[in-house]
Amino acid sequence: MPMGTGVRHAVVIGAGMAGLAAARVLADSFEAVTVVERDTLPSAPGPRAGVPQGHHVHGLLALGAEVFEGYFPGLRAELQQAGAPVWDWGEGLRAVLPGGSPPPVPMDMPTQTFSRPLLEHVLRRRVRALEPVTVRDGLTVTGLRTTGPGKVVGVRVKDGDSEDEIAADLVVDASGRSSRLPRWLAALGLPDPRKTTVDAQIGYASRTYSCPAGQSLPSWMGLLEPLRAPDFPRGCYAIRIEDDLLHVTLHAGGGTQPPHGDDDFLAFAKTLRGPIADTITSLTPASAVRRYARTLNQKTAYHRLPRWPDGLIALGDSVCTFNPAYGQGMTVAALEARLLEQMLRSRRTRTPLDGHAFQKRLARVTAFSWLMATIPDRAWAQSHPAWPVKAGNWFMNRLIDTVPHDPKVYTAFSSLFHMTAGPLTLADPRVLSRVLIGPRPSGNLRTTTA
Template identity: 75%
Template sequence: MPDGTRIGRAVVIGAGVAGLTAARVLADHVETVTVVERDTLPSGPAPRPGVPQAHHVHALLALGAEVMEGYFPGLRAELERAGAPVWDWGERLCAVLPGGTPAPLRMGMPIQTFSRPLLEHVLRRRVAELKPVTVVDGATVTSLRTAGPGRVTGVRVTGGDGEEEIGADLVVDASGRSSHLPRWLVGLGLPSPRTTVVDARIGYASRTYTYPEGQSPPSWMGLLQPLRAPAFPKGCYAIQIEDDTLHVTLHGGGGTELPRDEDEFLAYARSLRSPIGDTIASLTPASPVRRYARTLNSRTAYHRLPRWPHGLIALGDAVCAFNPAYGQGMTVAALEARLLDRTLRRRGAFLDGHAFQRALARVTAFPWLMATIPDRAWERSGTARAVGAANWFMNRLIDTVPHDPRAYTTFSRLFHMTGSPAALLDPRLLSRVLAGSRRRSTTDMPSFG
């Protein structure tokens, strides 16, 4: 028998985006898939306690949307029928960058914007309709069931029916930032895995708005003003989503105090360089102000453990969680599901969990750098020289974007993970970035009309 686990039954812990995409992939390879979710799942697109960040702006990057469409054919059309608009990133994004605002540029990069609850609702319904899949909600996985320290054989669950055990040949931990897996592994005799944390102390305050009767939406579909340490501690991201709603998230870095009520929210928005303050002043609030501060990046080095139990893998935020400001989490979850699919197709009915964790670490390596290099600039202690140099280069690239359409396109593809990091080594791009760029007044904004 190969050094792996033959899979007939799988249990997925967590019904978030990572868990649902993993269950979708597993349904093509195994006889039964049980998704266990701690929350009582809503019947429609509504927030739930286990996803507190759902109240804030979410983004599915272009690569993530492409991968999701492959596993859920017709997903984009279904979301569009639910009101989620599709638009071109370069043409309809108003990006208020430290060096200026790039003019609209058609990139052929379709983006779809929606609320996190809508996406989860559609994915959850699609997954629950798959014949091998059963979704069990209102149930908490309390521990792993094992056959000795080297093999996981299922999970122990508590819920409305009391305690029970669910047997499995493969357990997938997709339980997110609240994962108990490090403690469970120590209980199996493994060393505690090392977790790296990068915390820029970035907070969010969000709310949604509707348009008064007769008032047209702004010409842009997305508005972005990113943070940059230390000179730009305030920013925002706003997107038009389903139900003709504008979803606005205000950012604050380095411990900046975020607004708590309606007056503070508007005052904060008006303090920004972007037009968001003027935009929302005439709109109708459709939600209270909601704050969120659990934005640290964390990466657990399961791939470096000397041993790994058969019948277990971990993915999603349970392994590598990103500051949500960069919009990477859902896309990385889709890439991890694709990795699982490719691994199972290559290995047949067998899965080497340790090899999977090493491969997953490679999937998360570049997104981790993209998130943590700018976030480390907020840390009060000195950063490593290499990190400082990388941050300097990325800032120079971003400063080139408003004045160089080619740099704008290259950076956008890098951000959306559709382009290779090797593009940064293109001599033509390097020469333009390193030559510096002309500073444009922050009030010199091109028209989006």
């Protein structure tokens, strides 16, 4: 789109989860939306270079699934038709916790599991079908187009050796962890935004398994064995996904290295307390072992800059990234899109979006998820954590140790984890007292089996 047109146009940098969710929202308010993606996007579900974490287990929390279903009606059914199973979290999950494994508890909390490439493919197809939206892949954004330091009016792009400009009334940076926005803002005379990083130095190794003839997949739909500093430096998360595959991610922290190859993968699994080793021994590997180590939590305080250019916002991993082990990223992207929708609807017709106000409100949207990820990760990252971190970890560990012994606490914690309930859930005297009293083991604890 050449400069100088009068069309109300939004440009989204990045066709990942945050970019697709933003494009869906913008399509209701702008006459044209262009999604610019550096990768050449696959025509079928499959990994791509810009999403190296796509080889690993992903989870869409219950709240995120609800928000995406609202923006893309029938999404769950479409994913289910593609083979993604739906199951109740309380009944289908086998959690191997430091204090034991909770028995199955019906929670009426539908959970759907799939590979990241499948979800992204279905959402990308839905977004492409929106009349105002154009997706341009294989195109790199090299900078912002401005009229002075206070207003962004588009982006500069490069396609091979060819350079061009795309005009925009609003530019949305959803380019992820590799965002170059701080550099672009510095060119406009803005100070370098403060970054906060919590790196637990956790590594992953993942692969998928198929079920040979005569064998059967495990009765559980998901298996969770979380890490906990300092005594549990190894864990896993495994889920049933499309094509009757089992997707397994092994986690390593505290200086432990994730496995590299076939033999290492099984040997690592055998060191875990849960049934994952027994399960995969009878299955057939359907992929190579893939490793991933960019698991740091990082937030960029754009909301604290003294000024912010008009015509620009940032969201998704460009602003706040989480250790993927906690499964919050895609749900937070959905909540940020919902915030964008709310702010677009509340403004007067054709009044520009207040980008500075958006960044401030976005910081509040991500605050609780940031705490949920960084409280346990600081226990790995800091040899002598401050007392608030110690207190937070003590409470979270007490809560998780109570889960196997108390269905009410298990349900409350699951609602908190899936973000269908806020932190005030834990202030309920009936829940808080049970956590403070601590676990009271009973004879009905289930033992994990394959």
